[in-house]
């Protein structure tokens with residue numbers, strides 16, 4: 001039984017099985033589900049630990065983050081295999097995500113040695129002004145299932161770097177990777193109470209975090225619906241909050257695009273990681289002149305993809321994460337057909353040697369941007385091609401969405417690429433690249449319904465994980 005970690009102790013609670021979506025007979029482990037009392041204990045422990053941790057020196061924080069980065073990297077194959085088993089992304093994708101987690105800890109280890117402020121002359125003679133950054137307090141971290149190690153890493157590492165204490169609630173479906181990083185961090189020398197792990201259900205564990213007046217800030221990644229709830233509960237406590245939510249990301253393909261670059265970018269954006277990325281593209285907006293060639297080339301590329309057990313060498317697309325997500329994907333495939341889009345490729349449930357949640361990648365053509373499959377986040381390997389006349393229409397369709405996380409364009413025209421970068425209503429823009437796939441040292445986040453609050457990652461993370469103080473003194 002894998003236990004919760006509260007006030008520096010491993011604490012047992014009733015457990016639940018973590019099941020491998022590639023092979024439902026494989027139980028990854030039994031993980032404790034925290035009770036409301038466990039969460040309250042975790043919050044008290046974090047509050048107590050914050051008093052000294054917030055005053056800890058940069059060297060202590062650097063040492064913990066550095067050691068964690070090193071251990072994660074040294075164990076990348078083992079942790080990658082654990083991640084692939086619990087979430088279902090392919091082993092190379094999972095190992096890549098573990099490497100990313102290590103790089104994030106490494107980056108914030110460096111940042112902890114670069115904490116700085118400003119000294120500014122006052123407008124009043126004889127007075128000095130100092131601007132400093134201080135830790136915020138107890139931070140609630142609530143994460144989704146689709147990046148079981150990278151998203152916890154990009155919230156936990158800056159929280160530690162800037163001197164905060166943490167109550168961390170991973171997604172109920174994927175506790176193993178989170179348990180592993182908490183275990184690594186406590187062995188790396190993090191004092192008791194600074195990082196508390198409370199696994200379990202959103203309605204119990206997440207809710208208890210949101211209801212506590214002692215939680216000074218909540219950083220959340222997940223669905224737009226839960227995000228709205230986090231926002232409302234946080235406003236009640238005048239608490240700082242940050243939300244990273246859904247996407248319906250466009251990938252524009254113009255007549256002058258390099259066809260193979262466009263097809264690779266679209267295939268990666270829409271179908272890799274089983275389409276279960278907030279930055280996945282599910283709207284392929286294609287101009288008339290290249291439309292038929294693009295659809296033909298996509299069909300060939302999709303026919304070459306192997307959908308199978310995430311751990312099997314040669315698998316390109318692993319299973320969907322669980323039965324209910326698979327059902328949601330199949331429902332949307334039916335909705336798309338009823339709305340009049342043409343299911344051009346795939347979309348069937350597949351049987352494999354091991355019993356899992358396998359879905360053939362689905363490509364719709366003849367879709368329009370007002371259909372539900374083009375407006376609502378499906379979160380699976382399902383994409384729709386929307387035919388448009390020219391760049392102007394492509395840009396308008398691309399921006400016609402409630403979401404604004406990532407937007408891509410495939411073109412060889414500097415004029416259109418530049419115009420798109422300036423006019424796409426998204427937090428991240430990709431030219432001749434997949435909509436997913438970002439660096440760890442630069443800001444990450446979106447606009448409109450996709451995000452709320454400051455950006456995550458890179459130096460911009462300081463905006464959320466610190467609070468600014470302005471001090472005046474008479475010289």
Ligand code: NAD
Pocket residue numbers: 142143144145146147169170171172200201202203205206207210221222223224225226227229244245246247277278377379405450
């Ligand atoms: P979800 O909203 O169902 O759950 C996210 C987290 O919130 C989980 O830990 C869950 O247990 C918790 N939660 C649920 N109800 C809660 C409540 N009442 N109070 C507090 N916490 C609660 O999302 P999911 O299904 O795990 O993840 C998929 C979603 O995440 C997709 O919409 C995807 O786009 C989004 N996502 C966004 C980003 C981004 O950076 N924008 C990145 C990854 C995933």
